[in-house]
Amino acid sequence: MCGIVGILNSKSLKSDAIEILKKLEYRGYDSAGISLFSDQKIRTIKSVGKISNLEKKSKNISDKFFSGVIGHTRWATHGVVSRNNAHPFANENLTLVCNGIIENYSQIQNRYKEIPKNIKSDTEVSFYYLSYLIDKYKNPDEAIEIFQKTIRGNFAFVIFIKKNNCFYILKNGSPISISNKNQSFYICSDSSILSNYHDTIFHCEDGDIIKINESKISYLQKKNKISFQKNISYQNPYDKGNYQHFMLKEIHEQPSVLKSTQSKYTSEYFIDFETKFRHLFEVDKIVLVGCGTAYHASMVGEYYFNHFTNKEVSTELASELRYKKINKNKQILYIFISQSGETMDTLMALKYVKSMNHKSLVITNSLESSMVREAEVTIPTYAQKEVGVASTKAFTCQLLSLANLALELGRMENSISNQIYKKNINLLTKLPSKIKKLINEFTPNAKIISKKLSQANACYFIGRNIAYPIALEGSLKLKEISYMHSEGFPGGEMKHGPIALIDKDSITVCLIPNNDLFEKSVSNAQEISARNGKIIILSSVKNMSKINGEIKVMNMPKENIIDTPFIYTIPLQLISYYFALSEGTDIDQPRNLAKSVTVE
Numbered sequence: 001m002c003g004i005v006g007i008l009n010s011k012s013l014k015s016d017a018i019e020i021l022k023k024l025e026y027r028g029y030d031s032a033g034i035s036l037f038s039d040q041k042i043r044t045i046k047s048v049g050k051i052s053n054l055e056k057k058s059k060n061i062s063d064k065f066f067s068g069v070i071g072h073t074r075w076a077t078h079g080v081v082s083r084n085n086a087h088p089f090a091n092e093n094l095t096l097v098c099n100g101i102i103e104n105y106s107q108i109q110n111r112y113k114e115i116p117k118n119i120k121s122d123t124e125v126s127f128y129y130l131s132y133l134i135d136k137y138k139n140p141d142e143a144i145e146i147f148q149k150t151i152r153g154n155f156a157f158v159i160f161i162k163k164n165n166c167f168y169i170l171k172n173g174s175p176i177s178i179s180n181k182n183q184s185f186y187i188c189s190d191s192s193i194l195s196n197y198h199d200t201i202f203h204c205e206d207g208d209i210i211k212i213n214e215s216k217i218s219y220l221q222k223k224n225k226i227s228f229q230k231n232i233s234y235q236n237p238y239d240k241g242n243y244q245h246f247m248l249k250e251i252h253e254q255p256s257v258l259k260s261t262q263s264k265y266t267s268e269y270f271i272d273f274e275t276k277f278r279h280l281f282e283v284d285k286i287v288l289v290g291c292g293t294a295y296h297a298s299m300v301g302e303y304y305f306n307h308f309t310n311k312e313v314s315t316e317l318a319s320e321l322r323y324k325k326i327n328k329n330k331q332i333l334y335i336f337i338s339q340s341g342e343t344m345d346t347l348m349a350l351k352y353v354k355s356m357n358h359k360s361l362v363i364t365n366s367l368e369s370s371m372v373r374e375a376e377v378t379i380p381t382y383a384q385k386e387v388g389v390a391s392t393k394a395f396t397c398q399l400l401s402l403a404n405l406a407l408e409l410g411r412m413e414n415s416i417s418n419q420i421y422k423k424n425i426n427l428l429t430k431l432p433s434k435i436k437k438l439i440n441e442f443t444p445n446a447k448i449i450s451k452k453l454s455q456a457n458a459c460y461f462i463g464r465n466i467a468y469p470i471a472l473e474g475s476l477k478l479k480e481i482s483y484m485h486s487e488g489f490p491g492g493e494m495k496h497g498p499i500a501l502i503d504k505d506s507i508t509v510c511l512i513p514n515n516d517l518f519e520k521s522v523s524n525a526q527e528i529s530a531r532n533g534k535i536i537i538l539s540s541v542k543n544m545s546k547i548n549g550e551i552k553v554m555n556m557p558k559e560n561i562i563d564t565p566f567i568y569t570i571p572l573q574l575i576s577y578y579f580a581l582s583e584g585t586d587i588d589q590p591r592n593l594a595k596s597v598t599v600e
């Protein structure tokens with residue numbers, strides 16, 4: 001993970017670097033640092049915690065006599081969170097930052113006596129190794145080439161060597177882009193941030209070594225000229241407006257982003273579906289792949305495809321799929337779901353299925369991402385930038401994408417009638433206003449439930465069929481931002497083990513939509529209540545028959561299978577948010593997490 005910035009030849013080195021690092025904080029916020037440099041001097045400032053600490057620490061340092069800066073915000077992988085392990089790693093001649101993991105760092109560390117044996121950070125080992133190579137080889141270019149050939153893993157490095165006053169960018173797996181105007185260069189691991197600086201951009205590719213010497217930029221190993229393209233500018237997503245947190249802002253943005261996503265789909269994206277997509281769906285099987293929340297979206301997608309099409313469909317966690325044997329004899333379409341388009345597990349799984357000659361489609365919110373560059377076809381979600389670590393609007397837009405895809409496929413292969421297709425598209429079109437009403441009406445209830453949660457030791461979520469992945473998502477949301485112990489289960493599984501967890505100090509949120517499994521879901525709630533577990537029922541069925549014990553029934557709007565996952569997601573997002581608010585946690589940047597998980 002981690003975020004990297006590099007700036008050359010700009011009037012505001014320090015303030016721009018800090019500004020960019022703040023935007024990159026979603027990639028990790030364990031520690032941060034910057035190195036200001038010139039052909040005379042390297043000056044490094046590091047601190048533990050968020051960028052605001054670094055900002056305070058570097059307040060009185062002037063960038064006047066420097067020509068460049070590199071900076072880093074860290075999500076710790078190797079080595080504890082400490083000032084020592086913060087990047088950049090620097091001495092009087094070299095400074096570098098890295099995003100990613102160097103897999104063979106311990107072999108390198110063991111091989112060279114010049115590398116201290118007590119250091120734990122893979123980047124620090126790489127720093128000592130490169131500094132050894134620079135001393136050994138007269139030409140720093142040669143040292144860089146040997147360095148790149150030796151290190152193994154997924155990484156992006158930004159390096160300054162004072163000896164030849166050169167700046168290097170190395171990429172393998174982790175994203176890194178460069179924007180340029182005249183003599184000035186901005187380098188960043190999130191290309192969307194660069195649009196605020198320069199209007200041309202270049203996305204580095206795996207294996208690239210780019211060298212910048214004063215204002216001359218070139219490949220180190222290739223003869224080709226680096227060609228910059230026009231940079232698309234984005235709205236400023238880093239403004240919370242009147243909201244206390246990005247998460248709350250993003251929950252409230254759902255009606256509008258769902259509306260724009262649906263209107264893009266109906267007005268252009270899925271028009272002429274057959275011509276665009278038939279070739280992709282001529283397969284024996286569909287497999288939906290993702291991590292975390294995106295995996296839960298995949299699970300919902302499985303229920304949609306199962307309901308509206310005749311295709312065989314299943315889901316896989318990207319981190320597991322990567323290491324599984326894949327059936328070569330079947331034609332499979334893998335659909336990858338990722339908000340960031342950069343999640344390393346998902347990206348690697350995509351590369352893996354491609355290498356096995358299977359078809360691939362990516363559903364993502366980030367059109368500039370590595371996954372888009374890999375996939376055969378991309379379906380964008382139009383959720384706009386999601387800043388809060390906890391995914392909310394990106395998730396519901398992913399659901400919308402999958403709902404549309406399943407309906408289009410069902411209609412194309414005649415597994416649903418035109419009438420059913422139209423009815424469901426109509427439901428999806430009406431969804432934004434339904435969601436808006438629900439957010440407003442449920443907010444007071446979410447605040448009441450959050451008070452109840454503060455008296456509990458654990459909170460469980462249960463649901464069946466299409467509500468089951470939503471139970472998992474509700475639980476993930478709660479644990480990630482409030483740190484409360486929480487699990488999600490399929491309602492029918494409780495009696496096979498998890499019901500042993502139930503006691504008077506637990507609360508179980510039961511999702512009970514009005515569908516074929518309604519009675520069975522009510523029984524599952526009864527079984528928990530009978531064991532003194534407190535329950536909260538979310539259901540669209542009014543006047544539900546009495547359940548003993550302490551319960552609370554919350555009325556949900558009437559639902560159909562297609563809008564069930566949306567309707568039941570909203571209350572869970574709000575409950576988690578208001579509970580975390582009362583717990584005083586760092587809602588937008590919860591402990592130990594990062595928005596974009598760019599390591600394995």
Ligand code: AGP
Pocket residue numbers: 291292293294337338339340341342343346389390391392477480594595596597
């Ligand atoms: C969601 O709240 C999480 N922070 C996390 O599970 C996330 O969904 C997962 O890491 C996948 O990210 P992606 O969608 O960017 O691939």
